[in-house]
Amino acid sequence: MTIKRLVAAMWLASASASVLAEQSFTVQDIQVEGLQRVALGAALNNLPFNIGDTVTEYTLSKSIKTLYAAGHFDEITVLRDGNAIIYRVKERPTINAVEFDGNKDIKEEQLQESLTNQKIIVGEQLDKTIIRELENGLTEFFHGVGKYNAKVEIKLTYLPRNRVNLKLEFKEGDAASVRQINIVGNELFSDEEIMKDIESMVDLPWWRFMSSDRYQKDTLKGDLEKIRSYYLDRGYLRFDIEANTVAVSPDKNSVYVTLQVKEGVQYNIKGIEFVGDLIGQDELIKAMLPLKDGQLYNGALVTYTEESIAKFLASFGYANSKVRTSTNINDDTKEVALSINVDPGKRVYVNRISVTGNAATKDEVIRREMRQMEGSWLSNDRLEMSKLFIQRLPYIEKVEFETKDVPGVDDKVDVTFKIKERPSGSFNAGVSFGSYQGLAFQFGVEQQSFLGSGNSAGISFNTNKYQKSVNLSFTDPYFTLDGVSLGGSVFYSDFDGSRAGLEAYNQKSYGTGVNFGYPLNDFNRLNFGANVVWNEINSIQEFDQIRHFRGVLIDSANPDAAYKFTNYELLAGWVMSTLNRGTFPTDGTYLGANIKVTTPNSDLTYFKTNFEARHYIPLSSDHGWSFLSKLELGYGNGYGDNNGYDHTLPFNDSFYAGGQNFRGFENRVIGPRAVYRYVNAIPGLPDPFNGTSTGGLPNSAKYDTYQVSRRSFGGNAMAIGTLELITPTPFLKEDYANSVRTSLFVDAGNVWDTEFDINRYTGLTQALDSSYYQPGLLDYSDAGMMRASAGLTVQWISPMGPLTFSLAKILRKYEGDEQENFSFNIGTTF
Structure with missing residues (x-):
């Protein structure tokens, strides 16, 4: 093509364009050279003229601006060939990929969001003019969080077909520390009083381990509001922070903050009036008002008043209400009149x-x-x-x-x-190792929400080295629409006490029961139930503390037969719960009391009571840190008598501690030990034929001997207290915060027997034997024989069920207590 006339170059922004002749002419053709991805029609649509129009230098200059504004080109040159206009363009490169390197304080998700807002998106064209702006913005962010040595560089790698890769390289460096905070102008309060609750602190005390001396602009801004509130809450209405200066050290590792304050004087409240619509609840709103005429002005109380009124209105459907308090300050009398403006808006x-x-x-x-x-x-x-x-x-x-x-x-x-x-069905399993029991296993299955119905289906069974049990049950928590629950169960159990670390006996029991619950209100509930249970106990070693149990049930015609008994049980309970979650709560209180009583026509007549209290206190706004205090109490005993023996709490229904309910101790190891009492005999007369004794007669009881077993048989009273500090789980993503719990704990308590009489063994001799462990005899009726342990527990609601790891150390124990430093369970109840 022959170029008849070359128009002088005309550059706008980062590109250049040729200068055209000043005279006007009629356009006969428009050409665009250099297009790759941008369609010709898209380019021509941005021109302010068409073929056949008359153009001037001004028109062509304007067309270049219009093309640049379209955002497709980095360079534009315009030429004239006769009455044809030729645009030579260089398209902006297309973003092929974006990579981040070295970023710690800013997550990639935040960076991606920022780039998207800047229209830096993979597959879109890159506007290089915003690169420097983006670098400066990111650097400013790091300065705002105290990293004054931070550098951000965006590197471009050009690829074939006009593509480009972006790599954002971060060199964050260390954050500057707050080395000194100076307050100038304060005479009423010391620096320590004013700054005791701020976050931008130097020389933090040990109990502020969650705070940091790292300088952050937003943190300082919040601290200034805290200082302002400190004065406003004490009546200093004219308090002002006249200036705040942040000086950075030459090495950019430290900052020095100086605050210039004007304290002023205190003001008292003189008159409180309401303006607006109180939706007919004037008297109630005024009665709940914490502000009183004549008292010292308190900014926190004013804010609390506004929030309380807004919350009160919201309970009546006025969700968008506005409550604002205006002040009329009298500087002469040092008084302030409050006008509370209430605009409830529309009911929603x-x-x-x-x-x-x-x-x-x-x-x-x-x-x-x-x-x-x-x-x-x-x-x-x-x-x-x-x-x-x-x-x-x-x-x-x-x-x-x-x-x-x-x-x-x-x-x-x-x-x-x-x-x-979270999964409603689970299997539970456990593995634990103790110094006495060795390795123990358990396994079971249960379903909490059968087929998503919210009903608990009874398909659970357990088997471990000391017990096999099956429990078929079903509970409908909403048998009626007002929340009355109804359920039933059928169960069977085969238990070997010796394999459970208890005194040797075998028990088989089976039965059926029904239960229902009645809600008193949203937080309180009553539960009732009835069971019939058939029991058989054999292979029992007759230790001294079960003499009443034996005396009530023994068959005089066959004293060696198994003990068979049927109990008819009535159950009642009360539950009060304000917990914020059913699993892993972090706030609220749980109180539960239960009693089980066998009816007078049962073979054994007794009662057993339990009480549990749990209180959670959140220590942080996100509930990542919280504190748990827990108390478990239990007591049981018999009523009535048979064959001259008083009924007592059966040893097979005793309270136990150790294992899951008292970490650090082996399962069921805490509690009274079995005491075996042996009668000494006086030798009989010699046999005249061979000289051997012909038998003997019992000696006086004071010559009896006794032995103490290493095994526990439980007690009829229990008290266990727990203190736990619930902490965020390290290295865990926030998505799993409600599924995993880590806590530091201290357990303390005891199980004892109120019916044990140590005086029965006064003056008797203990017969020591290698098969019996404990020397001496402890008073098992002493509730003060407290044990204690401390350790770490990690709990996880896994897809297969609740899983618990516990690592514990015994702090206090008694002779015969066996330790279990580590345990692992799936299916632990929380």
Whole structure:
């Protein structure tokens, strides 16, 4: 092509363009050279003229600006060949890949979001003009978190077909520490008083181990608000931070903060008035007001008042209320008048409630726990209560809800509950190792929400080295719509006490039962039940403490026969729970009391009571840290008598401690030991034929001997206390925070026998034998024989069931207590 006239170069931004003749002419042709990915039509559509139009230098200059604005080109040159216009362009490269290297403080997800906002997206064209801006923005971010040595560089690698790779290289360095904070102008309060709760601290005390002396701009900003609130909460309404200066050391490793404050004087409240609509609840709102006329102004109380009124209005459906307090300050009298403006807005109603995320659990199981109903006014209290009750279901891991406005309607919202389930069916297994019992195993299966119905299906069985059991049960927690539960069970058990670390006996029992529960309110429930149980005990070693048990059941015609007895049991219980979750709670209280009584027509008449209290206190806003205090109490005894023997709590129904309920000690090892008492005999007369004795007669009881077994048989009283510090699990992603729990614990307690009388053995001689372990005799009726242990526990709700690792050390024990430093269980009840 012959170029008739070359227009002088005209560059805009980073590109150049030729200067055209000043005279106008009519365009006969438009050509664009250098297009690769951009379509010709897309380029021509951005031109302000078409073929046949008359153009001038100004028109061509404007066309270049228009093409640049389209965002497709890095360089544009315009030429004229007669009445034809030729644009030579260089397209912006297409982003092939984005790579990050060296970033620690900023997660890749945050970086990707930032790049997307800057329109740096794989597959899109790259605007190189924002590279420097992006580098500066990221560097500024690091300066904001105290990393003044940080550097960010974006490297471009050009590829064939006009593609480019971006690599963001980060050299973060160490964060600068707050080396000194100076407060200038404070006379009423010392620096220590003002700064005792701030986060930007130097020389942190040991109990502030969760804080850091690392400088961060946002942290300092929050600390300034804390200092301001410190004064406002004490009536200093005119307090002001007139200046704050942050100086960085030459090596950029330290910062020095200086605050210039003006304290002012205190102001008292002089008059409180309400302005606006109190929805007819004037007296109630005024009664709940914590602010009083004449008291010292308190900024925290003012904020609390606003939040309380807004929350109160929200319980009546006014979800978008606005409560603001304005002040009228009299500097002469040092008084302030408060005007509380209340705008409830429109009452908001719930249009529709939907549930998502419940793949296994039926909608109705979730909905029956809700306290917020469709068609009623929106109440945040009822929404939170709904979340609480859903979250307390053992097969629900996490619950969140959100509200969305109904399009075109200003007084209705839709509510969505987002559910994250955990497995409802599980098998439980355990492996533990102790110095006495050795290696122990157990295995079982259970189902908490059968076919997603919320009903507990009884398909559980257990087998380990000392017990085989089967339990077929079914419980419907909503047998009636108002929450009355109904269930039943059939069970069988074969137990070998000697293999369980107890005194030797074999027990077979089977029975059936029915139970139902009645809710008193949202937090309290009564439970009742009845069982009939058939028992057979044989191969028992007759130790001294079961003389009453033996005396009640012995068959005088066949004293060596097995003990067979039938009990008719009545059960009652009360549960109060404000826990925030059914599994792994972090806040709230649980109280539970149960009693079991056998009826007078039972072969053994006795009662057994249990009490459990758990209280969780969150230590951090996200509940990652929390504190648990737990108390378990138990007591049982008999009533009535038979054959001159008082009924007692049967030894096979005793309380035990050790293993899962007292970590660090072997299973069932804590408690009274069996005492065997032997009668000495006086030799009989010699046989006149061979000189041997012909028999003997019992000697006086004071010549009896006794032996103490190394095995426990339990007691009729128990008290165990636990303190646990629940901590975030190290190296674990936030997604698993509700599935894994790590805690440091201290267990302390005892099991004892209130019927044990150590005076029965006063003056008797202990017969020592290699098969008997414990020298001496302890007073097993002494409740003060406390044991203690401490350690670490990690619990995981795995797909196969709850899994627990415990590592413990005994702090206090008594002769005969066996330790179990490590245990591992699947299926532990939390």
